[in-house]
Amino acid sequence: xxxxxxxxxxxxxxxxKGIKDHGDQLIELSKKLKIPVIMTGLAKGLIxxxxxxxIGVVNRAGSKSANEMIDxxxxxxxxxxxxxxxxxxxxxxxxxxxxQVDHDEAEFGRHHYLDLGIWSDASQFVDKMLDRSTxxxxxxxxxxxxxxxxxxxxxxxxxxxxxxxxxxxPQLYRTLNQVATPDTIVSLDVxxxxxxxxxxLKVGPKNKWTVSALFxxxxxxIPGAIAAKLNYPDRQVVSIQGDGAxxxxxxxxxxxxxxxxxxxxxxxxxxxxxxxxxEQDDVDMKDYSGIDLxxxxxxxxxxxxxxxxxxxxKSSELPGAVEKAVAALSAxxxxxINAKITNxxxxxxxxxxxxxxxxxxxxxxxxxxxxxxxxxxxxxxxELFAHYDAQELKPLQYFIxxxxxxxx
Amino acid sequence: MSDKKTVRASVAMLKVxxxxxxxxxxxxxxxxxxxxxxALEDEKDNIKYIQIRHEQVGALAAAAEAKLTGKVAVTxxxxxxxxxxxxxxxxxxxxxxxxxxxxxxxxxxxxxNYNFFQEFDxxxxxxxxxxxxxxxxxxxxxxxxxxxxxxxAYKHSGVxxxxxxxxxxxxxxxxxxxxxxxPSDNRNQKxxxxxxTRCLI
Ligand SMILES: Cc1ncc(C[n+]2csc(CCOP(=O)(O)OP(=O)(O)O)c2C)c(N)n1
Ligand SMILES: [Mg+2]
Numbered sequence: 384x385x386x387x388x389x390x391x392x393x394x395x396x397x398x399x400k401g402i403k404d405h406g407d408q409l410i411e412l413s414k415k416l417k418i419p420v421i422m423t424g425l426a427k428g429l430i431x432x433x434x435x436x437x438i439g440v441v442n443r444a445g446s447k448s449a450n451e452m453i454d455x456x457x458x459x460x461x462x463x464x465x466x467x468x469x470x471x472x473x474x475x476x477x478x479x480x481x482x483q484v485d486h487d488e489a490e491f492g493r494h495h496y497l498d499l500g501i502w503s504d505a506s507q508f509v510d511k512m513l514d515r516s517t518x519x520x521x522x523x524x525x526x527x528x529x530x531x532x533x534x535x536x537x538x539x540x541x542x543x544x545x546x547x548x549x550x551x552x553p554q555l556y557r558t559l560n561q562v563a564t565p566d567t568i569v570s571l572d573v574x575x576x577x578x579x580x581x582x583x584l585k586v587g588p589k590n591k592w593t594v595s596a597l598f599x600x601x602x603x604x605i606p607g608a609i610a611a612k613l614n615y616p617d618r619q620v621v622s623i624q625g626d627g628a629x630x631x632x633x634x635x636x637x638x639x640x641x642x643x644x645x646x647x648x649x650x651x652x653x654x655x656x657x658x659x660x661x662e663q664d665d666v667d668m669k670d671y672s673g674i675d676l677x678x679x680x681x682x683x684x685x686x687x688x689x690x691x692x693x694x695x696x697k698s699s700e701l702p703g704a705v706e707k708a709v710a711a712l713s714a715x716x717x718x719x720i721n722a723k724i725t726n727x728x729x730x731x732x733x734x735x736x737x738x739x740x741x742x743x744x745x746x747x748x749x750x751x752x753x754x755x756x757x758x759x760x761x762x763x764x765x766e767l768f769a770h771y772d773a774q775e776l777k778p779l780q781y782f783i784x785x786x787x788x789x790x791x
Numbered sequence: 792m793s794d795k796k797t798v799r800a801s802v803a804m805l806k807v808x809x810x811x812x813x814x815x816x817x818x819x820x821x822x823x824x825x826x827x828x829x830a831l832e833d834e835k836d837n838i839k840y841i842q843i844r845h846e847q848v849g850a851l852a853a854a855a856e857a858k859l860t861g862k863v864a865v866t867x868x869x870x871x872x873x874x875x876x877x878x879x880x881x882x883x884x885x886x887x888x889x890x891x892x893x894x895x896x897x898x899x900x901x902x903x904n905y906n907f908f909q910e911f912d913x914x915x916x917x918x919x920x921x922x923x924x925x926x927x928x929x930x931x932x933x934x935x936x937x938x939x940x941x942x943x944a945y946k947h948s949g950v951x952x953x954x955x956x957x958x959x960x961x962x963x964x965x966x967x968x969x970x971x972x973x974p975s976d977n978r979n980q981k982x983x984x985x986x987x988t989r990c991l992i
Contacts, residue, residue: 568859591859593858595883595887596886596887598882598885600851600879602879606852606880607851609841610853613815613841614856634845638841638842
C-alpha cells in the first residue's frame, strides 16, 4: 500500500460511510500524505466539509472539482465505500491503480477490478496508515485539487448568497441552514433536492439526515420525518421534498397533525419532475416527455389537512415564512412551506468530459449533453459555464498549469 | 398445570416487541389484523400505535426509524392490499440494510387455502424482499416466531416478515417469558446504535 502511494503522483481517497467516527483522523492522513478526499454522497457530514482537502462528491450530484480530479487520478483508494455509481465513474478513465479497503471481503472487486484489496475496518486502516506512513511535503495534484474545489465553492457560494425572484433552490437551503440547530434531523426525499442537499445543506457532527438511498423511492420524506420526530422528540425535524414526491404521500400530513409532531415540511414546487427533466436533456429524444406536473396550491392542501402553511415565491419572502414556521413549531404544531422555485437545472457536472492527451487535459462538453436540443446549443466550456451563470468557473487545465501537475 | 396463567397470543407477541425496546409500531388496520389491533389497545401504555394513512408510509417510517436509530423498527398491514402496500418501504429497508420487522395480516387459519375473501398465500410476495418470511402455524408459536424474526432482521440488517392468521392472536396461551433478549444482545445493540448513529443514516 505504502509503495503504491509512493509511486503515485495523483492519488485520491474515495471514502464512504465505513469511516464512521474517524473523520478527523482521515483528515489528518489526508494532510500528512497530501491526498485529496472525495466522499460518497451518503457519507456527507462524516468529515468536516470546511476542510480544504475535502473536494466533494463524484457523479451527478457532486462537485466539478471531485469529478475532474478523479478522472485524472493515477491511484484511487476506496475506503469503506459502498459506491452505487461505480460503473458510471470509475471506467471513465484508465491507467490508474485501484485499492479497495473493505471490512467485507465478499465486496472486493464489486466496484472495479483490484490492484490491491485490504480487508480491514476503515477506521483501523486509517489509524495504521497514520502510524506507518511518512509525511509528504508537497504534491502538485493536491494543490490543484484544493484550488479547483475553491473555485467550485466560489460558484456555489455565489448562488447561495444572492437574492432571487423567482425563488431558486440555493436560497431555500440557505434559509434551512439558518433555522437549523446543531442537532436538526433532515428527512430528504428523492429528486433535485438530492443534488441540492449534497451541494448546499450544512451537516454538522451532531446532525442526522436520512434518505431512501439505494432504493431511492419518492415519497420517503414525510415518513422519515414522522419517524425522526417520534424517536427524537426534542430535536428539530425537517422534511424536504419536490412537488412530485410530496403528492405521493401528502395525506400523511394528517399523521403529523394527529400526533402533534412539530415538523417543518418544505415542498419545492417547480411543476415538473425536475430530476428526470435533467436526465431527458441528455437523452436522444424529440422533446421532454411526460414530466410536467399540474400545479396545485400545496399550502391550501396542507391547511385542508390541518397543517398550517405558507407560500413563498421569491427569496425576500423566506424570512417571513420562517418566522411563521418557527411560531408553529414552538407551539408544538407541524408547518409547511410551499416554496415555488424555478425549474432551472443545477449545474450539470456530468456534462464535463475529461481526457488526457499527450500530457495535456482535453476537457469538453460531453456529446450526450443536451442531445434532445431543448436548451440552446452549447459547444464550448465557456458557453456551458455562461449558460449556467457560472462564469467564474475555470477549466481544469488552468489548475494543472498553475500547480505544475505532471499528467504522465 | 390448569392453574397456570395465560395470556392472549397477540399480547404475548407485543410483549416480545416491548422487550426488544420497540416503542411504536406504524401500520393500518384491517379485518384480518384485528387480533393484533385488540392487543395494541390492551398494551397502549407500553407500546404506541402510530396510525399512518397508507401502509407504504408506515413501512418507510419504520425503515427511516431503523436507519436513524440502528434499532429494529416495526410496521404492519392487513391481508392482501395492506400487505402489498408495505412493499415499497420494505424494499427501501432492504436496500439500505435497515433492520425492519413487518407484521402482516392473514385470514383465520381455518379459512386459509380456500380462496377466501382477501386470502391467498402471502409468503411469495415477501420472498424476495425479506431475509426471513414465515407464516405462523400455531397460536403458541406466535411470540416465538416474532422473536426469531427480530433476531433475523438484526443478523442480516434486513427485513423480516411474520404473517399472522388472525384467529391465533386471540387464543390464550401460557404466560411465559417469550422474548429471548439477553444482556449480550444489549451489548450488540449498543454497539450497533453507536455505529449506526452516523453510518446507517
Ligand atoms: C416511486 C418513484 N417513482 C419514480 C421515481 C423516479 N424519479 C426519481 S426523481 C423523480 C422526480 C422527482 O420529482 P419531484 O418530487 O417533483 O422533485 P424535483 O426533481 O422536481 O425537485 C422521479 C420521477 C422514483 N425515484 N421513485
Ligand atoms: Mg418537482
